Amino acid sequence: xxxxxxxxxxxxxxxxxxxxxxxxxxxxxxxxxxxxxxxxxxxxxxxxxxxxxxxxxxxxxxxxxxxxxxxxxxxxxxxxxxxxxxxxxxxxxxxxxxxxxxxxxxxxxxxxxxxxxxxxxxxxxxxxxxxxxxxxxxxxxxxxxxxxxxxxxxxxxxxxxxxxxxxxxxxxxxxxxxxxxxxxxxxxxxxxxxxxxxxxxxxxxxxxxxxxxxxxxxxxxxxxxxxxxxxxxxxxxxxxxxxxxxxxxxxxxxxxxxxxxxxxxxxxxxxxxxxxxxxxxxxxxxxxxxxxxxxxxxxx
Amino acid sequence: xxxxxxxxxxxxxxxxxxxxxxxxxxxxxxxxxxxxxxxxxxxxxxxxxxxxxxxxxxxxxxxxxxxxxxxxxxxxxxxxxxxxxxxxxxxxxxxxxxxxxxxxxxxxxxxxxxxxxxxxxxxxxxxxxxxxxxxxxxxxxxxxxxxxxxxxxxxxxxxxxxxxxxxxxxxxxxxxxxxxx
Numbered sequence: 001x002x003x004x005x006x007x008x009x010x011x012x013x014x015x016x017x018x019x020x021x022x023x024x025x026x027x028x029x030x031x032x033x034x035x036x037x038x039x040x041x042x043x044x045x046x047x048x049x050x051x052x053x054x055x056x057x058x059x060x061x062x063x064x065x066x067x068x069x070x071x072x073x074x075x076x077x078x079x080x081x082x083x084x085x086x087x088x089x090x091x092x093x094x095x096x097x098x099x100x101x102x103x104x105x106x107x108x109x110x111x112x113x114x115x116x117x118x119x120x121x122x123x124x125x126x127x128x129x130x131x132x133x134x135x136x137x138x139x140x141x142x143x144x145x146x147x148x149x150x151x152x153x154x155x156x157x158x159x160x161x162x163x164x165x166x167x168x169x170x171x172x173x174x175x176x177x178x179x180x181x182x183x184x185x186x187x188x189x190x191x192x193x194x195x196x197x198x199x200x201x202x203x204x205x206x207x208x209x210x211x212x213x214x215x216x217x218x219x220x221x222x223x224x225x226x227x228x229x230x231x232x233x234x235x236x237x238x239x240x241x242x243x244x245x246x247x248x249x250x251x252x253x254x255x256x257x258x259x260x261x262x263x264x265x266x267x268x269x270x271x272x273x274x275x276x277x278x279x280x281x282x283x284x285x286x287x288x289x290x291x292x293x294x295x296x297x298x299x300x
Numbered sequence: 301x302x303x304x305x306x307x308x309x310x311x312x313x314x315x316x317x318x319x320x321x322x323x324x325x326x327x328x329x330x331x332x333x334x335x336x337x338x339x340x341x342x343x344x345x346x347x348x349x350x351x352x353x354x355x356x357x358x359x360x361x362x363x364x365x366x367x368x369x370x371x372x373x374x375x376x377x378x379x380x381x382x383x384x385x386x387x388x389x390x391x392x393x394x395x396x397x398x399x400x401x402x403x404x405x406x407x408x409x410x411x412x413x414x415x416x417x418x419x420x421x422x423x424x425x426x427x428x429x430x431x432x433x434x435x436x437x438x439x440x441x442x443x444x445x446x447x448x449x450x451x452x453x454x455x456x457x458x459x460x461x462x463x464x465x466x467x468x469x470x471x472x473x474x475x476x477x478x479x480x481x
Contacts, residue, residue, distance in 0.1 A: 010405035013424035017411060021418040036425040039433025041402040047356045048394055048404070051378035052387070056446040060437060106443045110436040154357040195319050200356035202320065204390035209323040209353065216319075281414050 004121070005073035006034040007064060009082040010042050011234035016241075018278015019234055022263035023078050023123065025277070029270050030131060030139060035071055040064050043077075043085040046155065047200030050085065061089035062103045062114040070112070074119045076126060078263065080155035080233035081199065083122040087159040090120045122156060124232045124262060125167065128174045136181035140269040143183030146228060148265070149221040149257075150176050150186045151240070153233045154195050178262065179230055182269035190220040196231075198239035211250070214243045218255055228258040228289060230265050237261055242283045258282065258289040268293060302376040307366040308333045314360035314370055326350045329360055329370060336377055348386045351378050387453040395450035402427030402437050 004027075012019040027034050041060055042049075050057040065086060068075040077083045093100045094116045104113055127136065152175050161168040172193070176186035197203070197213030218240070221229060231237050237259055244255040259282060267277040274280055274290045314329040315321040321328060327350050335347055354374045361370045381387075387395070394404050403426070412422045427433040441447050 008424050008426055010403045013415075013420075013426065014403065014405050014407040014411045014428075017415045017418055017420055017424075020424070021420055038425045039427055039430040039436070041427045041433065041437045042398055042404045044398060045394075045404050047354070047375075048391055049398065051375040052382045052391070052395060053444065053446055053449055054379060056441060056444040056449075059440050059444055063437065063440060106440055109443060110439055112436075154355075154359075158358050195355050195357035195359070197319065197355060200354045201388075201391055201394070202353055202355040204394055205349065205352045205388050206320075206324065209320060210355065212323045213319045213355070276418070278414065278418050281417070 003071070003073045004032060004034055004076045004126075005037045005068040005071055007037050007040060007043075007068070007075050007077045007082060007086070009077065009079045009234065010045075011238055012078055016234050016237055016261070016278065016281070018281050019078060019237065019261040019263060022261065022267045022272075022277040025272055026263050026266045026270060030135075034076065035073055037064070037067055037071075037075070040067055043079075043082040045081055045201075046084040046088070047081075047202075048204070051201070057085070058089055058092070058099075059103055059106050061085050062093060063107055063110065063112055065090055065118070065120065066107060066112040066114045069115050069118050072118075074121055076121050076123060078123045078232075078261070079235065080122070080153040081235050083120065084155035084159050086120040087122075087163065090116070091163070122159075122232070124156060124175055124178065125160060125165070127262075127266075128167070128178055133177045133181045136178060136266070140182055140266075141271045142269050144265070144269050146184040146265075147187050147224070147226045148179050148184045149189055149224065149226040149229045150179055150192070151196060151217070151229055151231045151236055152193060153231060153236045154199060156232050157193070175232065175262070179265065182265055184230075184265065184269075187224045187226050189224045189226070191217065192220075196236040196239040197243070198235055203239065207246075208250075210239070211243055211247050214239055215247050215253075215255075218244065218247075218257065221257065222255075226257070227292075228260050228265075230260050230262055232262055234261065244284045256284055256288075258286045259284065302336060303369045303373040305333050305337055305368055305373050307368050308337070309366060310334060311365065313363050313365060314368075317359045317363045319357060319359065320353050320355055324350070324353055327353045329354075329374065332377055333368070333370075333373060336373070344381075344386075347377065348381050349388055351381065352388050352391065354378075382449065382453065385453045387450070387455065389455040392450060392453060392455055395446075399438070399441055399447055399450060402434050 179186045197210035241259040264277045423429040
């Protein structure tokens with residue numbers, strides 16, 4: 001079995017480093033050493049850069065995969081957008097030798113080569129398939145007594161569907177199962193599979209409209225009295241966390257739902273403190289949530 | 301023709317489930333597809349900037365009875381616009397970030413401080429901590445011409461919904477006038 005490199009992307013290391021810390025801590029606890037992917041760049045983002053110039057998008061994506069291949073590693077992403085870009089690039093280049101040759105001619109200029117002998121993995125898909133729900137359940141030391149609104153995110157689902165993973169069915173559950181392996185309860189809510197609003201460059205282009213999409217999701221979650229949102233993507237994380245503050249500022253509302261990446265939820269269940277996982281570093285105030293966690297909102 | 305858009309028969313099932321279409325009257329996927337099919341490039345103002353509002357959520361594609369690869373089509377229509385020099389100001393900035401820093405969202409002092417609190421290196425081990433890595437991706441962007449593409453694009457005004465409605469009304473009036481003539 002090949003080892004794993006950690007592909008950081010942009011938003012996790014540069015806006016929500018708690019997600020990076022949580023990923024390293026939880027994988028270490030699982031006995032998996034994640035290699036740093038030194039010199040990696042933006043994936044580059046699937047909605048914007050792919051639509052500006054597909055050749056540039058594919059070339060930079062293939063360099064990121066090549067860096068991981070040079071260490072004989074599969075590449076692990078913690079972001080849906082990065083997964084969409086890197087999985088699609090991997091699939092296209094493995095399938096089309098002409099395209100691979102074209103990309104490699106450019107990569108050779110920088111001393112790299114896309115060989116196509118390794119895989120791109122998403123952290124949720126990896127945990128589900130390689131560790132398994134039972135494996136997670138076994139390693140959890142704190143049972144989390146939380147009502148969770150699971151947000152899959154569009155670019156976790158679509159690449160898995162295209163790859164024929166078998167995980168995407170009408171009754172999609174793999175992410176909910178992982179959440180429930182921590183003792184938490186995944187609460188059904190209206191339009192659960194709807195977009196967070198941010199993707200495709202829309203957040204930059206029409207932020208107000210994207211926040212209205214986000215607010216609809218927030219309302220549906222509040223309706224079900226959830227304790228927190230759990231996502232699989234730093235960009236969805238940003239849209240929900242920082243978005244709540246934008247909405248509050250623009251509309252005088254008072255949204256205050258804690259937003260966690262799955263690795264942070266898993267970290268809590270493994271016994272790491274909220275501070276070690278950066279849950280206190282969100283834009284939306286998480287003090288009440290953290291207090292409740294510390295007062296035994298979790299049961300050992 | 302882009303992707304398989306010839307299969308579109310204008311039923312509108314795409315827009316009926318589109319979260320952006322629900323928020324922005326100007327965002328109508330089937331119209332973009334039809335204009336692309338008919339080659340109506342003179343009415344480009346009906347497409348740009350709106351085509352850049354897609355969140356790429358794939359709901360339209362999941363709901364299309366004709367199996368049109370709608371997201372690919374939207375992205376390809378965008379790519380044509382960008383290659384004609386049409387880019388939104390916000391997207392041009394994102395492009396410049398990639399060219400200058402190798403990240404669409406580069407680090408800032410707040411992030412470096414938070415990383416310190418978490419016991420992480422101040423700069424993540426990406427191109428942000430690798431002069432060589434940054435120089436490699438700059439080379440690649442020069443080879444693909446991305447640096448020029450971004451530098452030479454005009455900036456498109458990002459229209460508010462009201463401005464867009466006015467523009468749409470002007471367009472309809474113009475159509476009516478042309479039909480009368």
